Amino acid sequence: MAKVMSEYFGEVRASDAYAYGYGNVRDYLEVPYEANAVDWVITNPPFRLAEEFVKRSLIVARKGVAILARTVFLESVGRYRDLFATSPPIRVAQFTERVPMVKGRLDRKASTATGxxxxxxxxxxxxxxxxxxxxxxxxxxxxxxxxxPPG
Known part of the structure; x- marks a missing residue:
């Protein structure tokens, strides 16, 4: 994601919890960041930590936050109470096609039942x-x- 974004934005800082060959390896929730440190935080967070990523990112970002998440992220009484009731997203852009995600790599033949x-x-x-x-x-x-990748 960061590689493609660098084609459109002047500066892109990338990190991940694992060495996928792009960006620094670090835990976003553990590394200290100042408030309003960047214009945007755009991320595909681990599903189980997505709420914490959003809360942190709303402090770190000056302009906005965008997360790519499974649609079921919108469900949950706890997330509603702890996030959406006070800080709802301004846009929810639902993919009409299924977007296959394969951990750490691209696969042209991948498929998914997840929205x-x-x-x-x-x-x-x-x-x-x-x-x-x-x-x-x-x-x-x-x-x-x-x-x-070739092949």
Whole structure:
């Protein structure tokens, strides 16, 4: 994700909990960051830690936070109480296509039964109601042969 973002943004800082060959290896929840340290935090957090990632990122980011998460992240009384009731995302962009995720690698043949969405928080729109939108089918237009390892 960070590799592609660097094609569009002036500066991208990348890290991961494991050595996938891109960015520093570190635990985002353990490394100290100052408040308002970066414009955006854009991440695909581990599902079980996604709520903590969002809470931390809302402090770290000046402009906004975007997470790629399984759609079921929106479910949960605890997440509603501890996050969404006070800090709901401004946008929920649901993928209409299934997005296959394979840990640490790309696989052209991967498939999934799991739905994903981008959840976006904008610091300037804290009082606006969340808006649901759909990401139309686009995988074939966005993927490049160079994205995949040879073979």
């Amino acid at each position: 994903y969405a981008w959840l976006v928080w904008l610091r300037s729109d804290q009082n606006d109601a969340p808006r649901l939108m759909w990401i139309p089918p686009c995988r074939k237009q966005l993927e490049r042969d160079a994205d995949y």
